[in-house]
Amino acid sequence: MNSPHILRMRHQWEQWRIESALVQDDAVAVDLDRVRNLAPLFAVLDGVLFLVFLYLLLGAPDHDPAHRWKLWSMWLHLGSCTCLIAMWAAARALQHRQRTWAGRNIGLLAVGTGIALVIGEVAVEQWVTPNITAFALVCVATSLAIYLHPRTAAWLYGSAYVAFYFALGWTQTNPQHLMSNRLSGLAICGISWALSVMLWRKFTIITLQRKQLEKANAELQQKQRELERLTRQDGLTGLFNRNTFTELSRSELARSQRQGSSTTIVLLDLDYFKRINDTWGHPAGDAVLRHAATLTSGTVRSTDLVGRLGGEEFIVLLPHTTIDAGRRIAEKIRQRLETSVIQWEGNRIPVTASFGVSSTTAAEKLDFDHLYTEADKALYLAKHQGRNRVV
Secondary structure: OOOHHHHHHHHHHHHHHHHHHHOHHHHHHHHHHHHHHHHHHHHHHHHHHHHHHHHHHHOOOOOOOOHHHHHHHHHHHHHHHHHHHHHHHHHHHOOOOOOOHHHHHHHHHHHHHHHHHHHHHHHHHOOOOOOOHHHHHHHHHHHHHOOOOHHHHHHHHHHHHHHHHHHHHHHOOOHHHHHHHHHHHHHHHHHHHHHHHHHHHHHHHHHHHHHHHHHHHHHHHHHHHHHHHHHHEOOOOOOEOHHHHHHHHHHHHHHHHHOOOOEEEEEEEEOOHHHHHHHHOHHHHHHHHHHHHHHHHHHOOOOOEEEEEEOOEEEEEEEOOOHHHHHHHHHHHHHHHHHOOEEEOOEEEOOOEEEEEEEEOOOOOOOHHHHHHHHHHHHHHHHHOOOOOEO
C-alpha cells in the first residue's frame, strides 16, 4: 500500500501537471515575444564574432597552429547568426498563430539550436583551451530566457548533455580535461534544468494568480454593471426608472433649448389595469406591462427616452419634436396598442391606454417639472373624456 507521504506527492504532482497545462499558452506567448526581442541581439553578437574570427584568419601567418580553431569558430558563429535571424523571422510570422505546432515549439527550437551550436563551438575550442564557459552561459541563459515545461526541459538538457559528452570526446585529447569537462557539463545541465523548473513553477503561480485576479475583477465589474442597471432601470420592463428618466430628461431638455428646438413629453396610462389584475392575475398584468413597454420603445425613435414612472404609467421624452408631431407619435402608439394581441393562458387580453401630451419651445424654456405637470393634466383629461385617446 502507498504511504500517505507518497499519496501526497502524487496529488501534488497531479496538481502541478494540471496547473502547467493551464498556463502553457501563456508561456508560448511569452516565449514568442522573447525570441522576437532577443534573437536580433544575439544575432548581432554572433555577427561581430564572425567578423573577428574572419579578421584573425586573414591576418594570421602561414602555418598558423590555431588556423583550424579560427576557421571552425568563424563558420559556427556565422551559422548561429543565420539561425537566430531565421528564428526571429519565424517568431514574427507566428505572432498571431501561437496555437500552431510551430508557434508552440518556436521557443524550444530556438534554444535547442542555440545549445547545439554552442556545443559545437565549445568542442572546437578544445583544440586550444579546455574552457567550457560558453556552454554554461548558454544553458543558464536558456533557463532564464525561455519558459519550458519541466518535462520538455529535462529532455532538452538531457539531449544537450549527451551531445556535449560525445562532442568533447572528438576534440579533447587530454583525459583529465575530458573527464573534468564532462563532469562539469553534467552539473551545468542539472543546474540549468533545476533553474528552469523553478522559473516555470514561479511563472505558473504568478500567471494563475493573475488569471484569478482578472476573473475576480471581471466578475466585480459585471456585478457593478448589473447594480448600475438595477439602479437605472425598471426591473420588470427594462425601461428607465423614474429617477433616471427625470435626470436624463432634464439634461436632454437643456440641450434642446440650447440648440433652439422644441421638446415634447408624452404620458400614457393603461386603461382599466386593475381590472386586468383582478381578472387574470398579477402575472398577466406584468405581461401586459412588458408588452406595453416593448411596443412603446419599438414605436419611437432610438434617440427618444422611454421610462416607467410606476404602476401602469409610462413616459416618453421626444427631443426636437413639436406638439403636433408628438401627438401623432402618441396616436401611433395608441393604435398599435389597441390592435395588438396579448395572449395569456389561452385568453386574449384587450389593452388600451390614455395619453397626455405637452411641449415647449426653446423660447418658452419650460423646465421638466412644468412639462410633466401639463402632460399629467392632459392625461387626466383623456381619462375623463372616455379613455383610449390622445389629449
